[in-house]
Amino acid sequence: MKKSVFITGGSRGIGAACVKRFAEAGWNVAFTYKEQEDAASQLLKDAEALGDGLAVSIRVDLTPSASKDVYEGVAAAIKNAKTYFGIKAFDTVICNAGIGISNLITDMSAEEVEELIGINLTGSILTAKAALPDMLGEKSGNIIIMSSILGRRAGSCEAVYSASKAGLIGFGRSLAAEVGPSGIRVNVIAPGVIDTDMCANFDEETRKILRGETPLDRFGVAEDIAGMALFLSGDDASFITGQVIGIDGGFKI
Numbered sequence: 001m002k003k004s005v006f007i008t009g010g011s012r013g014i015g016a017a018c019v020k021r022f023a024e025a026g027w028n029v030a031f032t033y034k035e036q037e038d039a040a041s042q043l044l045k046d047a048e049a050l051g052d053g054l055a056v057s058i059r060v061d062l063t064p065s066a067s068k069d070v071y072e073g074v075a076a077a078i079k080n081a082k083t084y085f086g087i088k089a090f091d092t093v094i095c096n097a098g099i100g101i102s103n104l105i106t107d108m109s110a111e112e113v114e115e116l117i118g119i120n121l122t123g124s125i126l127t128a129k130a131a132l133p134d135m136l137g138e139k140s141g142n143i144i145i146m147s148s149i150l151g152r153r154a155g156s157c158e159a160v161y162s163a164s165k166a167g168l169i170g171f172g173r174s175l176a177a178e179v180g181p182s183g184i185r186v187n188v189i190a191p192g193v194i195d196t197d198m199c200a201n202f203d204e205e206t207r208k209i210l211r212g213e214t215p216l217d218r219f220g221v222a223e224d225i226a227g228m229a230l231f232l233s234g235d236d237a238s239f240i241t242g243q244v245i246g247i248d249g250g251f252k253i
Contacts, residue, residue, distance in 0.1 A: 002053050004028040005233065006081055006090045008060070008074070008127055009097030011040040013196035014146065017222035018094055021230050023047035023055060030081035030090075032060040032074075032097065056084050062097055062126075064118035074123070075130035082134070089134030092142040092233040095124035098164075100198050105159045113160050120164035125171055128186075132179065139183040142233050145172040146225075149192045149248050165190075169244055176242035185241040187232050192248025195219040215250035 005022045009015040010031025020043075023029045029047050033040040040057045047055035058077040062070055082090070098120045101112050128143050135141030150158050151165030169188050176186035193199060193210045199219075202210070211217055224247050231237055232245075 001087075002026060002028050003091040003233075004030070004053075004081075004085050004087050005092040005094065006078055006131065007031040007094040007096055008062070008123070009033070010057070011036045011043055013198060014191065014194065014222045014225045015094075015096045016043055017226035018096065018229050019043055019047050019055075020050055021223065021226035022092075022233075023051040023053060025230055026051045026053055027091075028053040028085045028087075029055045030058065030077075030085070031056075032058050032077055034059070034061050034063075034097070054085055056081055060097075062119045062123035064114055064122070070118075070123065071126045071130060074127050078127075078130050089138045089141060090131060091140070092144065092229075093127065093131040093135075094144045094146070094229055095127045095168075096146045097123055097127075098146065100161055102157045102161065104157055108160060116160045117164050117167075120161070121167040121171070124168055128171075128175065132184070135184050136179070136182050141184045143172075143175070143184065143186045144229050144232055145186070145188045147172070147188050147190045147244070149190055149246065149251050152190055152244070152246070173242050173244070180241055185232075185237075187237075187241060188244045189225060189228055189232075190244055190246045190248065191220065191225050192246065192251040193219050194222060194225065196222055213251060214248070218249065220247060220249055 005027050010019045011033035019031050044057045060077045145168050147168040148165040150162040151169050172188035
């Protein structure tokens with residue numbers, strides 16, 4: 001039976017790279033998107049063309065004010081995708097959806113703080129919560145949480161973003177201890193500077209500085225992260241859990 005993966009925030013950047021990499025590897029792939037319907041539709045076609053598995057996209061908004069109960073939305077998406085694939089539980093769930101807002105903490109609105117924490121941290125927690133009961137029933141499964149290098153080191157004008165990403169590290173490691181006895185693995189990926197649209201607005205001077213702080217002297221690409229996610233989902237990683245894996249070109253050295 002084919003393996004199946006559920007990916008939040010799959011329509012762009014790292015999420016889209018994960019969709020393509022897993023599809024190419026023959027997995028059934030379900031991914032969520034928030035607004036980019038055209039991009040999600042094209043990605044769905046790409047995923048179907050890349051592999052021989054099934055693919056489905058589902059609109060889910062993890063913004064705290066988007067609905068009365070964000071948990072119900074992501075839980076429904078997981079349930080619908082399972083039904084579509086005819087499975088009892090996902091083999092891998094990738095909690096990837098996230099946003100970035102850079103500003104001095106004194107200049108951020110309360111709404112921006114709530115949105116950052118709500119989508120980046122709470123959204124991932126609720127996604128894992130929704131997926132876990134089925135995994136626990138099967139006594140198997142793999143959860144991958146996308147954090148950031150800024151969850152491990154300081155970043156000026158990134159206090160709230162860093163807090164959300166550091167929170168994901170704490171959540172992921174603690175969850176690994178909690179569900180490990182049930183055969184479920186949990187790992188955290190902490191990307192460095194990845195050349196996606198989230199850093200497309202950096203001016204050339206900022207890009208030069210960031211490259212200079214990266215020993216490999218380049219930005220990473222989304223495919224670097226997707227490759228690690230696929231590895232962590234495979235048999236060769238069967239004894240890896242509770243880890244925070246930096247894919248950052250040495251940025252944290």
